[in-house]
Structure formats: structure tokens, C-alpha cells
Amino acid sequence: MTPPVLECRELRKAFGDLVAVNGIGFSVAPGETYGLLGPNGAGKTTTISMIAGLLERDAGEVLLEGAPLTTSSVGAKSSIGYVPQDLAIYPDLTGRENLRFFGRLYAMTGDALTRRMDEVLRIVGLADRADDPTKEYSGGMKRRLNIGIGLLHRPRLLILDEPTVGVDPQSRNAILESVDRLSAAGMAVLYTTHYMEEAERLCDRVGIVDLGEMKAEGTRRELVGMVGERDEVLLALAGDVEAAAAACRALPSVHDVSTKDEHVELVVDEARRTLPAILEAVAGAGAAVRSVEVTEPDLEAVFLHLTGKALRD
Amino acid sequence: MRAALLIAAKDLRQRLRDRSAIMVAFVVPLGLAFVFDLTLGGISTQGTSFRYGVVDEDRSQISAVFVTEVLPAVQEGGAIRVRTVTSEAAGRRMVADGELTAMFVVPVGFGSAVEGSDAARIRVIGDVDEPTGTQVARSIASRFAADLNAVRVAVATVADPHETDPAELEGIVERAAALESPVEVADVTATTKELDMTTYYAAGMAVFFLFFTVQFGVASLLDERKDGTLSRLLAAPIGRGAILGGKLLTSFVIGTLSMATLIVATSLLLGADWGAPVGVALLVISGVLAAVGIMSIVATLAKTSEQAGNWQSIIAVVLGMLGGVFFPISQAPGILPTLSLVTPQAWFLRGLSDLAGDTGWTVVLPAVLAMLVIAAVTAAIASVRLDRMTRL
Numbered sequence: 252m253t254p255p256v257l258e259c260r261e262l263r264k265a266f267g268d269l270v271a272v273n274g275i276g277f278s279v280a281p282g283e284t285y286g287l288l289g290p291n292g293a294g295k296t297t298t299i300s301m302i303a304g305l306l307e308r309d310a311g312e313v314l315l316e317g318a319p320l321t322t323s324s325v326g327a328k329s330s331i332g333y334v335p336q337d338l339a340i341y342p343d344l345t346g347r348e349n350l351r352f353f354g355r356l357y358a359m360t361g362d363a364l365t366r367r368m369d370e371v372l373r374i375v376g377l378a379d380r381a382d383d384p385t386k387e388y389s390g391g392m393k394r395r396l397n398i399g400i401g402l403l404h405r406p407r408l409l410i411l412d413e414p415t416v417g418v419d420p421q422s423r424n425a426i427l428e429s430v431d432r433l434s435a436a437g438m439a440v441l442y443t444t445h446y447m448e449e450a451e452r453l454c455d456r457v458g459i460v461d462l463g464e465m466k467a468e469g470t471r472r473e474l475v476g477m478v479g480e481r482d483e484v485l486l487a488l489a490g491d492v493e494a495a496a497a498a499c500r501a502l503p504s505v506h507d508v509s510t511k512d513e514h515v516e517l518v519v520d521e522a523r524r525t526l527p528a529i530l531e532a533v534a535g536a537g538a539a540v541r542s543v544e545v546t547e548p549d550l551e552a553v554f555l556h557l558t559g560k561a562l563r564d
Numbered sequence: 565m566r567a568a569l570l571i572a573a574k575d576l577r578q579r580l581r582d583r584s585a586i587m588v589a590f591v592v593p594l595g596l597a598f599v600f601d602l603t604l605g606g607i608s609t610q611g612t613s614f615r616y617g618v619v620d621e622d623r624s625q626i627s628a629v630f631v632t633e634v635l636p637a638v639q640e641g642g643a644i645r646v647r648t649v650t651s652e653a654a655g656r657r658m659v660a661d662g663e664l665t666a667m668f669v670v671p672v673g674f675g676s677a678v679e680g681s682d683a684a685r686i687r688v689i690g691d692v693d694e695p696t697g698t699q700v701a702r703s704i705a706s707r708f709a710a711d712l713n714a715v716r717v718a719v720a721t722v723a724d725p726h727e728t729d730p731a732e733l734e735g736i737v738e739r740a741a742a743l744e745s746p747v748e749v750a751d752v753t754a755t756t757k758e759l760d761m762t763t764y765y766a767a768g769m770a771v772f773f774l775f776f777t778v779q780f781g782v783a784s785l786l787d788e789r790k791d792g793t794l795s796r797l798l799a800a801p802i803g804r805g806a807i808l809g810g811k812l813l814t815s816f817v818i819g820t821l822s823m824a825t826l827i828v829a830t831s832l833l834l835g836a837d838w839g840a841p842v843g844v845a846l847l848v849i850s851g852v853l854a855a856v857g858i859m860s861i862v863a864t865l866a867k868t869s870e871q872a873g874n875w876q877s878i879i880a881v882v883l884g885m886l887g888g889v890f891f892p893i894s895q896a897p898g899i900l901p902t903l904s905l906v907t908p909q910a911w912f913l914r915g916l917s918d919l920a921g922d923t924g925w926t927v928v929l930p931a932v933l934a935m936l937v938i939a940a941v942t943a944a945i946a947s948v949r950l951d952r953m954t955r956l
Contacts, residue, residue, distance in 0.1 A: 300795070300956060303799045304798070304799065305795050305798045305799055305956050306956050307955075322798075323803075325801050325802060325803055326801060327801075328799060328800060328801040329801040331799065333795070333796065333799035335792050335795045335796060335799075336792075337791070337792030337795075338791075338792060339791070339792040339793045339795060339796040340793070341574070341578065341791075341793060342791075343578050343581050343582070344574070344577065344578065348577070352570065352574050353796065353800070355570050356567060356570060356797070356800040356801070356802055357800060357801060358801070400796070
């Protein structure tokens, strides 16, 4: 088994009487995108601030490629690319100057730095605006540069703290695609968000955080299964609807069948896997399928189940 | 060290693109020095332009001494210009018209009054708009009167003018008049250790605005925090010391650059005479260090860069006034001159004044030492709080 790039255990941080993080622990493997999903104020930023070595922790341990990491671990920080939630760029410097400054802080120099800067500018789609002051950038462009700085030095672990907050849909899509590509290239990514859709789209595994605690962790499927939620399939049929319903009821992965007018509604395990058998059964019963609608339980439902509140409450 | 240099270089690049920083560091102090020099600089040279007239109505041997010996001797010193006028009335008109600063009138009977026991007076008629020049004229007349009085007293103590042989009496008078005063008050400080007004205001404005200029360094830590870039710096593989070092270095470099530019500019454009370069350099370096130390403390007490800027401005103005950047504090009454010694500004100006005495650059060492002590004490206090500024 590949050793994790990041492993953190029992992290704890309190600000006075407020316990912001209480016993959070997880690991991220190379090439894996791990999401911390939770509402604002859940403790996500505090957690990654401790992981990135920005914030002293009260208790717990952070291991980066097996080595302990603290706020004073200067060398180990080279392996981390940190993209803070706030736009951490200098507005009176150009995009290229921002990249060059941070690249040099990570001991990058000369042609290697210049080449990498050009590469990153292409990745984040800012090559044509690289020499403009960033104060002239749109919000989305600033966000993309913010991410570009984080991945400039080819970190083993990229930490993104809500990178799409306040971003237009087009830029958001570009950011998510970038993260997908980085993960596919083998980079370990730790991604915090309060957008359920992003966690579902990007993350191989998700940790659900609320009130400073890890409520549940796993793949989307594991989380959904954990709370007993199942998929729903709605079929619009022509022909003998009742016969089709009876045929579906006979399938082992179908748990509940109901009919209404020309529709059959099914509750099933893993709709994507079961659907071919369902369609075959319907056809066998002499009915024709006019449309299929699949509703899978999402992380929003899981969050609601685990915490009793919606993600955006 | 490399990281500190990178941060300082980045900060300097940002400052150079900030027009307000350029204004505060270079343009405003130079402009104000120019304005002060234009409006107040003439005071220092006013002595050379005092224009006096003299009317000798007495035409005695003694009055001739005043007109042909005393006044020409003072004129040779370059402080005054003297011309003879035909009458008191003509002289009064010239004073009223501003042609003369003041005029001396040696009235009829002056000589005989001196030789006798009557009171002898030289009248001074001055222009009401030129009190300083009039006062100088009075001083010249008083000094002459005091000399005459000294001779009269000397003679009176050894001989009775009515019973002594005139030849013998004349000999006594000549010997008394030839005696040098046993006590001469020489204003060494004023004549050899005083900056001319142009240099004074150039230096005053330079050191006054230095305290605004060095604000940009440490206070920018608050901007980094506000803008979120501090967290990115803390996430980078550099120590907290490098961040602090970079900020302090920025303040030092901007302060030194500002001072150096103003020294060169005021020398070339205003004719300021700063003194021996080595001494000036030592004063500038120690002055910048002291300013950085003081402003760092102020910055550490603030929560935002705006708050820091406001507090630093107040401190800069108070210390500037107390340190004598607008007027020579040494002439102020009470404990103010002593109190001013807690400010780097006062020591900086004092060091420059000492340097004006042209006795070598080492004369600045006490002032340099005083500013370095201020820098060390304030830096020690600031360092305790600065570390907290680099923690989230």
C-alpha cells in the first residue's frame, strides 16, 4: 500500500473557550483528492492552518511523508502548496511578479523558475495577462493566480481552502478541472469546501466536518451507504405499467416499487449498476421506456442525516 | 537572510510603485525644506544686510572715535553697512523709507558730557519693522557707552580731573582706554556650531519625514495580514525571523535612501551644507535605526495598518516638534531643551550642528551613540511584540 503523503491524528485547537477543532484525523494518499466538507465555521480552515504549519496546535500530530510537521518546520513546508481562502496575492505586482516572488521563496531560480512560471500561467489560463498588475484582474483571474502560486513549486501536497468562493461559474469550472488534472498527475490534494457539488465531483474521499469534529469519512458511496440512503429510479413507460412493475419487483437489488399513471418509481441499490437489468425486465414485460430519471442520494442528504442541519445553514 | 532580502526587495518594489510613498519620502520633505528656506532662511543672513546711518552733530574728538573707528570696525566684520547722513531729519526720513535699518545720532554736547560728569547719550532711531537690526544698533551704541564709562571710572579713581595736570590726565585716559577688557564673552556656540538656516531646515525636514518614511516597512506586516499574504509567507519554507527581517530591512533601506536623496538634493538645489560626509553618514544610519525602532513599537500596538499609520503620524509630529525640526529647540524656555534629548531628531540636529564646527567627523559620535541607544532600546521592546505579529 502506498504510504500517505499526509497523515494527521487527533488535531485539536481551542481559541479561549471555543474549541475550533476537536480530535480531527485523516490521511491523504498520492494522487488522491481528499475533501473536508462542512459549513462555514465548522473548523475546516483551522484544521488546514495547523496542517500547513501556520497555526500552533494544542494537541495532535501532523505527518508529512512520514515526518512530523510543526509551525517551525521550515524545510518540510517545501512539500506543501498552500492556497488560502483569501486572495493571497500582491495587487500592485503583476501576475508574473507574484509568481516569481513566491517561487524564489521556495528556492526556485533562473530558467527553471521562468519555465515553470510560464507553465503555471498556462495551467491557470493567465498567460496573456501575466504582465498586468493583479489589481486589474477579475475576481476569477485572481482566484486562478492564487491557485497557480500554490502549485508553482510542484508540491507533493496541495492544500486548497475553499478556492471557488465568490467565483463565477466559468472560472469555478476551470479551477475544478485544474484540480482534477493535478490529482490525476499524482499530486495529493486536500480540498475544503462547503459546496456539496464540488466535494462530490472532485473528491475521492470526503471527511464531513461540523463543530470542529469529524462526523464521518469515506468515499461518496460509503458515506451514502453509511446512512442507509438508496437511489431512486423513475421510469416513464408506454404499455403494461403494472406488468413492468411486477417484473422489476422480482429483481434482487430493487427494494421498493410503486406505480402512478404511466410511471414506475423504484428504490434500488446503486442505480447505475442496476439500471440495465431494470430496463431488460421492463422490456420483457412488454412495456416501452419513454424516459429514465435517476436520483442518487447526495452528500447534502448525508450531512443532514449526520448533523440534523443543511450544509448552508 | 536570502528570504529576508527577497521580502525586502518585493516591498521596495511595491513602495516604488506607490506614489504616496514617493511623495512622503522624497518630494514633500524637499518641497518643505525649500519653502522654509525661502520664507525663513533670510533670517540667518539678515545681519549682513543691516543698513545704518550716523549723524555726528557733536563733532568732538570722542564722537569722532565712534564714527570713524568703532562703526567702521564693526562694518569690517561684515555684519553691518554704515553711511553718514547729513542730518537727523534726513536720517529719520531714510529710516521711515526703509533705506536704513537704524541710525545713530551723536548729539551736540556728547563729548563734553563724557569728559564731565553729565550723562552722555547716543540716540538710536530704528525702523519699527526691523526690530532685530534696531536691537543690534542699540547694542553697538551701548557697548561704546560702556567702554567710555569704564575709562571714566578708571580715571576718576586715580585722579581729580579738575586738579590734575591736563597732560598727565590725557596720559591716564590713553592708558585706561588702551586696556583690554579682562573678560571677553565669546559666543562660540553661536558662531562656530550653528547650522545655517538652509541646512537647518533641510536637515529638519529630512529627519522629520524620515519617521513617516520608515512606517512603510513594519506596518506593512499589518497589510500582509489583512490581505492574506501573511499566511502564504508563513506557509513558505522560511523562518518567521526572515519575514520580520525583511520588513525591518525595508524600513531601513527606504529611510536611508530618502535621507541620502534629500541630502544630495538640498545640497545641489538649496546649497545646504551638511558637513563632513563620514559624520553625516553615521548620523543618518543611526538616525534611521532609531526611527525604525520607534516606529516598530508603534506598529506593533496597532491592529490595522490604517491605525498604525495614524498613530505613527502623531508620534512623528510630536517627536519632530520636540526634537526641534521646525525651530531650534535649544532656544526654547524651560525644560524643553532637556526634554528634547529623548528624541532622535534632536540628537540628529545636534550632531549636524557639531559637525558644522568643522572639527572633524568624530564630533558626531556622542549624538550617534545616543541615537543607537534609542534604537537598541526601542528595537528590544518592539522585538517582543513583533514576533506576535507573525502569528495567526
